[in-house]
Amino acid sequence: MEFFRIRRDIPFMRHALVFNIVSALTFxxxxxxxxxxxxxxxxxxxxxTAVEATYAQSANLERLRGVVGGLGYGDVQVQNYGTxxxxxxxxxxxxxxxxxxxxxxxxxxxxxxxxxxxxxADPTRPTCVNAAKAEPVVMKRSExxxxxxxxxxxxxxxYAMISVVIxxxxxxxxxxxxxxxxxxxxxxxxDVVIIxxxxxxxxxxxxLSVLAGVLAVLGYSVNESVVIFDRIRETFRALRKLSTMxxxxxxxxxxxxxxxxxxxxxxxxVLSMLIFGGPTLHYFAMALTIGICFGIYSSVFVAAAIAMxxxxxxxxxxxxxxxxxxxxxPNAGAVV
Numbered sequence: 001m002e003f004f005r006i007r008r009d010i011p012f013m014r015h016a017l018v019f020n021i022v023s024a025l026t027f028x029x030x031x032x033x034x035x036x037x038x039x040x041x042x043x044x045x046x047x048x049t050a051v052e053a054t055y056a057q058s059a060n061l062e063r064l065r066g067v068v069g070g071l072g073y074g075d076v077q078v079q080n081y082g083t084x085x086x087x088x089x090x091x092x093x094x095x096x097x098x099x100x101x102x103x104x105x106x107x108x109x110x111x112x113x114x115x116x117x118x119x120x121a122d123p124t125r126p127t128c129v130n131a132a133k134a135e136p137v138v139m140k141r142s143e144x145x146x147x148x149x150x151x152x153x154x155x156x157x158x159y160a161m162i163s164v165v166i167x168x169x170x171x172x173x174x175x176x177x178x179x180x181x182x183x184x185x186x187x188x189x190x191d192v193v194i195i196x197x198x199x200x201x202x203x204x205x206x207x208l209s210v211l212a213g214v215l216a217v218l219g220y221s222v223n224e225s226v227v228i229f230d231r232i233r234e235t236f237r238a239l240r241k242l243s244t245m246x247x248x249x250x251x252x253x254x255x256x257x258x259x260x261x262x263x264x265x266x267x268x269x270v271l272s273m274l275i276f277g278g279p280t281l282h283y284f285a286m287a288l289t290i291g292i293c294f295g296i297y298s299s300v301f302v303a304a305a306i307a308m309x310x311x312x313x314x315x316x317x318x319x320x321x322x323x324x325x326x327x328x329x330p331n332a333g334a335v336v
Contacts, residue, residue: 006256009249012300013308019301027190030197037200042077042207043145045154048092049102052140053110058084061279067113068106073097077205079279086140103142110137157211164215165189168222176229179310180303184225187303191221191294195287209284217291220266224259224299231255232304236314244313248304259296267292 043050065078068089077090091102104126111118111128114136118126126139165185172181192214199206231251235242242250270292274285 006253009246009253010256011249012252013245013248013305016301016305016308019297020305023190023298023302026197027193030194030200033197033200034193037203039196039200039206040075040203041154042205043090043092044208045206046092047145048090049099049106050143050145051089051091051103051106052081052142053087053089053107054138054140055085055087056136059087061087063113064089064110067109071105071109073102075205077279081280099144103139107137107139153208157208160211160215161192161218164218168218172222172226172229175226176233177312179307179312180225180229182310183303183306184222184229186306187225187298188218188221190298190302191217191291194294195290198290199283199287204283204286207283209281210287213284213287213291216288217295220291221295221298224262224295225303227255227258228252228299228304229307232307232312240314244308248308252300252304263292263296 059080061078061080064087065076068076068078068091073091074094075092077088079088079090080086081088089106091099091106093099107126107128108118114128114130116128116130116136118128127135128137130136165188168188169181169185172184195214195217196206198204199210204210228251231254232248235247235251235254239247239250267289270285270288273281274289277285
């Protein structure tokens with residue numbers, strides 16, 4: 001389906017060198033911020049304590065952040081999960097603090113904020129009781145995430161990313177040609193590093209959900225590259241008189257309508273998560289938003305341009321139109 005069709009090919013590759021320089025500078029800046037500032041890892045990676053509580057009424061998250069933030073534990077996360085009554089509080093590991101005492105202190109602060117006191121009737125299920133003998137808040141459970149668990153998650157996440165990159169490279173090398181494989185991987189890594197650079201520069205929290213978003217961007221970005229590479233192969237077969245630069249320009253121009261439709265629909269869904277998804281989905285949607293925007297850019301001005309610089313040509317994608325003559329081969333000289 002096409003909303004419009006451009007009759008004249010847009011000379012994208014004429015400006016490929018300029019955009020590649022911009023890409024290189026952006027990539028270098030992202031690496032610089034990653035090295036100098038680093039990522040702000042969540043407690044899934046660094047370790048910490050998670051406290052889950054249930055309120056009788058809808059929880060006021062802003063008020064709770066102020067209450068828990070006053071305990072001096074640093075960057076504490078307070079989020080809803082499940083319903084508006086259920087709250088999860090994540091406290092990062094901090095030097096000089098006994099993590100085993102964190103759940104009691106956090107729940108004590110929550111109970112005090114509700115003008116209540118912790119009931120000792122059931123030590124396994126701390127309950128807050130106020131003057132009206134109601135239970136405004138109940139602690140469901142607490143969990144301590146040790147540093148070793150965070151290291152394991154970090155290692156597994158790195159393995160997952162490496163596996164995705166290797167799988168994409170093998171797929172593209174099998175389906176197209178090694179020059180396209182290298183071009184697509186460079187473009188994908190370009191997108192991933194820039195996403196990480198944004199998170200390092202703004203010190204946004206890097207959690208498991210953000211890692212999932214980065215992996216999703218890898219697949220999403222390579223899909224756009226595959227579409228363009230497919231059109232390049234078709235154009236090489238159909239329009240034999242065009243140069244490599246003209247073939248790439250024609251392939252990109254002919255897929256613009258599809259690109260706009262696909263990315264516009266995807267971006268609308270991601271923006272809805274970013275605006276209405278709350279803190280739980282905020283950084284996940286932010287990673288996808290950055291990845292989608294740079295994915296379009298990298299597929300055109302990074303992947304296609306690198307394939308051009310690597311010298312991709314018609315012979316790389318199409319067998320010779322005439323086989324070499326062999327008198328003993330009944331198919332010799334047949335047109336392919």
